[in-house]
Amino acid sequence: LLETKTNEMMQLQQERLVLINKIRDLNEQHANLFNTEEANDGEVYDVLWLSTEMFASGGSDKRVRLWRVDHPVSILCCQSTLVGCNHSVTRLDFDPESRLLLGASNDNGVRLWNVDNQRLMTSFMGHTDKVSSARFLSSTQVVSGSNDRLIKIWDVRSQRCIRSVFPGSTILDITGIKKGVATFTSGHFDRKLRFWDSCFSTFLVEKLIVYHLFCIDGIHLLCSTRDDTLSLLDVRKYQTVHIYSAEHYRTSTDLSRCVLSPLMAYCAAGFTFSFPMLKYITLPFSRHAVFSLNWNPSGHGLLSADKQKTVCFWK
Template sequence: MAEEGQTDVPSVDSPGESTSSPPSPKLSPVSPASIPPSAPSEGYRELILKRMHERNLKSRQFESVYKSFEFVVDQLQRQRRQRVTRTESVGSANLNNDQVENLRLELADVYKKKSINDQCLLESNRSLEEMKKRLDKITKEKDDLAVIRDKLYARIAELETSLRRAEDDRNNARDEHLALTANYQAISDKLQEQESDRIQLVQRIKELQEKQADFFNAEVEHHREIQNERIRKEIEAALAEVPNTYEDLCPIGDDVPEQMGDILPTNCAAKFEANEGEVTSIAWLGTELFATGGSDKMVRVYRAKPGGQIEKISTLAGCNQTVTRLDWDPVKRAVLASSNDKTARVWNIDTGRLMVTFSDMGDKVSAARFLQNDQIIAGSFDRTIKLFDARNGKTIKSFFPGSSVLDVAAFGTFFISGHMDKKIRLWDGRRPEPVRTVEMGGRVTSLDIAIDQLSFVCSMRDDTLASVDIRSFVTLHNYGSELYRTSTDMSRCVISPLQEHVAAGSVDGKIFVWQTNTTKLETRLSKKGHENAVQAVAWNPSGRGLLSSDKQKTVCLWL
């Protein structure tokens, strides 16, 4: 029993009692699963030793904690043994209060150090677990990187194979290039030889064309003499006869010595099929003969006899596509035809012979006309107008209006062009730019110059016609009707020889005739006439007789 007033001393375990030591940190063993499958089996031992060495390096930072803990445990056991020994030697004697207090403080300090060491041990274990997780994560990333590396190695192998294939292709291409270079050189030499031959042939062709032009001029001169002789005889025969009736005074024929005035047509005197398909253009070749051209690629020549009888004279072949416009040169007895085959051609009407072809056009030739001084003017859908030499077909000059040409009309050295852009341009054949320009209300489909060459008539796609002064390019009169409709972009209008009437065909098959100065609608010709859209009209130079053509083979003569 302890004496009264003495402080109780905590019991000290006997030496025989087992003291629980703090748990040592667990070190993860090296498992066979952590060994990469790619490592060889005979390297397991070295890999295990390497892993154990790495583990020791990682655990070295905790050795001081382990040693401090062991030292504290040893001190505690030693003090316990000393306390037991002291207790046995003193027996039941009471310790003084100071010693008991010192022992209590020392024991509390020991427990405090023990708790600190336990906390350090827990933190070490936690750090070790975190390191293990990081190691597992790094191992997994390493495995993933190994898979990626294997894929990259495979890709590198494929690229090396492709590179070798590309090298082979490059070598083959180089060999082919050398072969092609040699072949090109041989072809170039051959081309130079052919070019030299071509130049010689061109020179020869030029010589032949010059001979042809000389022959053409001689033939034209010969026909001119024949024509003059024929006219002289016809005039003598006409003077010997006295006309008895009005019909005899104003016949349709080449024996009319002078203009007798414009007669307003009233009825259809003749109706016949002229071409196979559309009849796109029609033109008088004097007062008796006329020509038609159309989609059948032919130019056909007819004779109008008194009483409305029509006689076919000849057929002029040579065009490869639709004939778009006809023109007549009475001096040379030549007819000019433009075509959609990008050409224009001239035939002699008496012999039927094709004299010259104009082929320097880039698109369909919408119209072509004779100019003075043996020249031809032609307009095309390629937005150009070209001036040709009528004797040899050579291009003299090109004009660039900037819009597709639908029709041209010529007088002297001047010509007029109508365009898709609704503009009419006046040109001087000696200048590259238009002299005057005027904008109309629609696409300009047709142009016809009056006989006095002071004005011209044009038709537009806005279903109107207009008379324009050539000198000022001011519109003089406008013509139209509620029932009139322009048939096509190539619809042709005409002004009568003495400028008394203006005529044009409509889409409904009717022909509208207006008085030139008053713009009054004089008549609409339809009875026994066309059943389809009228394409072109042409007034007889004598002033008596109007020809019209439509989209279905038909030509009508109105008297």
């Protein structure tokens, strides 16, 4: 267990909120809040960069909004609003090849929009309970997990479900894996992390109390767990590389996200952890639970979304 020591902490007054300083710079005075915006008419459950200048947000107002960051002053401008969901949007994913944006919803469905013309392309309906997570496995396949304890594989071209798997436990999150035997991983309410192969059969189960999963390079898998730690796994060996903890860190909710920076210098989830030095940083701003985080693909800049409608852009 790798644990932050008291004399290594860099801490400000507000301890609950997430955020970030510049890559390779642990001095808190360099962490700047560039802008905030009331992103949705309700809780913002997920934010996702679509490019280095454009991102999407979704939440309890049933809508997905597309935003652009205008440089150099980093003003957040809402470009368009995507509709089609009948309940909260819980999870977003994007396929840059097809230019399709994926949204999981509490109305038991998954939606696909084209971000170029803002059209709703299709709705995948078939789950009997809230869809907690949905991801692109490829440009032509989508995987979704639900509170109905089913994992479904959808074909984008035929717009049909081509496979259903019943792991027997509520799915909290799903993420794709690009390298190794497994094609995707699912975290469950029964405290297990399941790896799935191309035949959609589980071949390995890890006993982790998982809230959220994040895989950035197809090799390293970051898990936010119910014991208020972050676990970093190597999916090639299916072994835990590190467990990160901090004295005041608490996982906000089942919806809380964790992320790795593009250069693998930091992981973030409520606090920001530095891999090389095992320090964590807190920055003061919001007093509300942070639901989602997403690092800019360039490595410079972090989005955070919270319970009170707000998206913050940190750089």
